[in-house]
Amino acid sequence: MLLTSIKYLLFATLFTSFDCKLINNVLYKQISHRFDGILLTISELVGRIEALETREGEKKSGICGPCGNHNTDVGTSVKGYGLKEEFVILMRAFVAEKENLRNSVELMEHNMETKMSVCIETVTELKQKISQLENEKADNKRVSTVEKTLNSVQSSANHLRSRTELIESRITEIQDSSSKIESRLGDVETNVSTVMETMKRKVSFTAQFRIESSSSMQLTKNRIIPFNHVFYNDGDGFDVTSGVFTVPISGVYMFIFFVESFQPNESNTCLGAFVKLYVDGIYAKMSAIADPNYQQHIQAGNSYINYFTKGQRVLIQTAEKCQTSYVGDFRTTFSGLLLY
Known part of the structure; x- marks a missing residue:
């Protein structure tokens, strides 16, 4: 033109x-x-x-x-x-x-x-x-x-766009992998948090009944055994004065108790020592009986696992069947542990 x-x-x-x-x-x-x-x-x-x-x-x-x-x-x-x-x-x-x-x-x-x-x-x-x-x-x-x-620039732009799409695809793959890793890290973090929380919630104790003057003590029926020596009390749940354990943190606990008995009288017809585990004043259907012969020492025990809420009271008490029970020292113990 x-x-x-x-x-x-x-x-x-x-x-x-x-x-x-x-x-x-x-x-x-x-x-x-x-x-x-x-x-x-x-x-x-x-x-x-x-x-x-x-x-x-x-x-x-x-x-x-x-x-x-x-x-x-x-x-x-x-x-x-x-x-x-x-x-x-x-x-x-x-x-x-x-x-x-x-x-x-x-x-x-x-x-x-x-x-x-x-x-x-x-x-x-x-x-x-x-x-x-x-x-x-x-x-x-x-x-x-x-x-x-402009055509050259457009060609370069198309090439750059394809490279960018490839990079974006790689980034998407990396993000997916990162999401999976983050999810696993979240699980690990949750587990770690649980472990850390569990570590923070460490509760355990071991107490022993001791007598300074003799090897045993005659206790009347329905009496709390006075575990007056504490070996370990993590969480401060056990009260050495009263012999009662108060649950500090809700969770699953395991309690183990032993009782030793000595029979000084040949003519005694009642059991040597009969003790029960109580929770908030209610018998938990868990007991131990040590019934020795004359001049004999016998130890008996039991364990109990259950879920407890904060504030519940757990104790070992003599049964009402016998008027008196001969409870020996050192081998009469009460232990508890928070499992989870």
Whole structure:
């Protein structure tokens, strides 16, 4: 399209230049034709002046003969005027023709200047348009270069996009793996927290019944065995003064108790020692019986596992079956442990 426009403008420029030249040629032809007419007129005037001068010379020299006829012809040719008057008429005609020629030349010059000015303006405009189109062509070349650059950038962008998608896919895989790892870490953290909480909830104790004066003590029925020596009391649940364990933290506990008995009387018909485990004053259906023969030491024990809530009271107490029980020291113990 641009090349077509440039070709068209070039053709218009050439046509305008040709048109200007054609106008000049026409004007020059008209002027030449006018000059030819003026020269012809001048030639005729010069011929007539030479004829008049010849006749005037003949007249002065007094040549006779055919003078009368000749004078008659001359008179006829000048229509009754004299030679001087005819010469004046010819000079006036020459001056008039000269003035007409000058006016024609001035008019021609004016028309020629106007036409040339229009032609020059037209040519200038066409040159400007050609320059503009050439600039547009250069711009089109730059646009083409920019388009090639953009295509290259687009190709790079597509390649980068594919690389980005691959990286995003890898990142998604890593995130999935991270989520799984985080989930496992969460489980581990939960387990660790549970262990830590369990470690914080460590509760255990061991207490022993001791007698300083003798090896056994006669205790009446329904009496709490006074475990007066404490080996270990983590959590401070066992009260050495009362012999009662108060649950400090809810959970599953295991309690173990032993009782030793000694039979000093051969005639004693009741059991040596009969003890029971109570929870909040209620018999837990868990007991131990040590029934020795005369002058004999016997130890008996039992264990109990159950869920206990905070604040419950656990103790070992003599049974109501016998009025008295012979409870030996050192081997009569009470232990408890929080399992979980």
